[in-house]
Amino acid sequence: SYVLTQPPSVSVAPGKTAWITCGGNNIGSKNVYWxxxxxxxxxxxxxxxxxxxxxxxxxxxxxxxxxNAATLTISRVEDGDEADYYCQVWDTSSDxxxxxxxxxxxxx
Amino acid sequence: QVQLQESGxxxxxxxxxxxxxxxxxxxxxxxxxxxxxxIRQPAGxxxxxxxxxxxxxxxxxxxxxKSRVTISVDTxxxxxxxxxxxxxxxxxxxxxxxxxxxxxxxxxxxxxxLVSVSS
Numbered sequence: 001s002y003v004l005t006q007p008p009s010v011s012v013a014p015g016k017t018a019w020i021t022c023g024g025n026n027i028g029s030k031n032v033y034w035x036x037x038x039x040x041x042x043x044x045x046x047x048x049x050x051x052x053x054x055x056x057x058x059x060x061x062x063x064x065x066x067x068n069a070a071t072l073t074i075s076r077v078e079d080g081d082e083a084d085y086y087c088q089v090w091d092t093s094s095d096x097x098x099x100x101x102x103x104x105x106x107x108x
Numbered sequence: 109q110v111q112l113q114e115s116g117x118x119x120x121x122x123x124x125x126x127x128x129x130x131x132x133x134x135x136x137x138x139x140x141x142x143x144x145x146x147i148r149q150p151a152g153x154x155x156x157x158x159x160x161x162x163x164x165x166x167x168x169x170x171x172x173x174k175s176r177v178t179i180s181v182d183t184x185x186x187x188x189x190x191x192x193x194x195x196x197x198x199x200x201x202x203x204x205x206x207x208x209x210x211x212x213x214x215x216x217x218x219x220x221x222l223v224s225v226s227s
Contacts, residue, residue, distance in 0.1 A: 001171075033213040042204055042217040043155065054215070086155055090211045095168060097208070099155040 002091035004100035011106045012077050020072040020103045022087030032070040033088040034063060036081075037102075043086060047072060074105070082107045110135040112205045112218035120199075120225050126192040130205030130218060137186045138163040144188045145208050146179060148201040149220075156201075160208065161188050195225045 005023040012018040022032060032050050035043035045054050047063040050070065060075045074081055087100040116128035130144065137144065146158040159169035161179040169177050173192070181188040192199060202222050206214040 031211065035214075042220050043214075044217075045213050045215045048213050088155075088213065092211075094171065096160075096170060097157050097214075099157065102154045 006100040006103045009104045013108045018074040022070040022100050028066045030089045032065045034072045035086045037084045114218045114221040128190045132186045145206050146190045147204045150201040200225045
C-alpha cells in the first residue's frame with residue numbers, strides 16, 4: 001500500500017517560516033490534503049488540492065506538490081500554529097485514503 | 109452547516125464488540141456524492157482510516173481491519189455506525205467520524221470519542 005512519510009517534528013521561531021514535508025512515491029501525481037490538529041481537538045482541513053485554502057484558513061498557510069514530496073508552508077508562524085499536521089492522499093490502487101504519520105510543529 | 113457527533117460506550121472489554129454511532133445534523137446523510145467514514149487515533153499516534161459507507165449502503169474497509177469491521181448506515185435516522193469485533197487493547201483510541209468524497213478530503217469531523225479496551 002501507499003506510504004506517506006513526514007518528519008516527526010519541526011521547530012520554528014515565531015515570525016519565521018515553517019516547512020513540513022510529506023514524502024511519497026510520485027506524490028506529485030496525486031492530490032494532497034493537509035490537516036491541523038491541536039491537542040484534544042479533531043483535525044481541521046487547512047489545504048486541499050495541493051494548494052487551495054478553505055475559507056477561514058489564513059493566507060500564511062500554503063502548499064506545494066511535485067515529484068516525490070509535498071510541502072506545507074506556514075509563513076510568519078504564530079504561537080497558535082503549534083499543532084500536529086497530517087498529510088493525506090488517496091491510494092487509488094487500494095481505493096482508500098492514506099495519512100502520513102504526522103508532524104508536530106513546535107513554536108520556540 | 110453539517111455537524112457530526114459520535115456516541116457509544118467509552119469502555120469495552122477485550123474480545124467483545126465495539127459499537128459506535130455517528131449522528132449527522134445540519135444536512136441529510138443522503139445528499140450529495142459524499143461518503144461517511146470512521147477514522148481512529150491511538151493516544152500519541154497518527155490517524156488510521158477504518159472504512160466508509162455511502163448512503164446506498166456500499167462500503168469499503170481498510171484491509172488491515174476488514175475482517176473485524178462493519179460500517180452501516182441508517183438514512184431514516186441520519187446516522188451511520190461502526191462495529192468492530194474481537195477488540196484488544198490495541199484498539200484503544202479516539203474514534204472520529206467524518207464526511208468525505210471520493211478522491212478528496214475529510215470535512216467536517218466529529219469531535220471524537222475515546223474508546224478504551226480493558227477488563
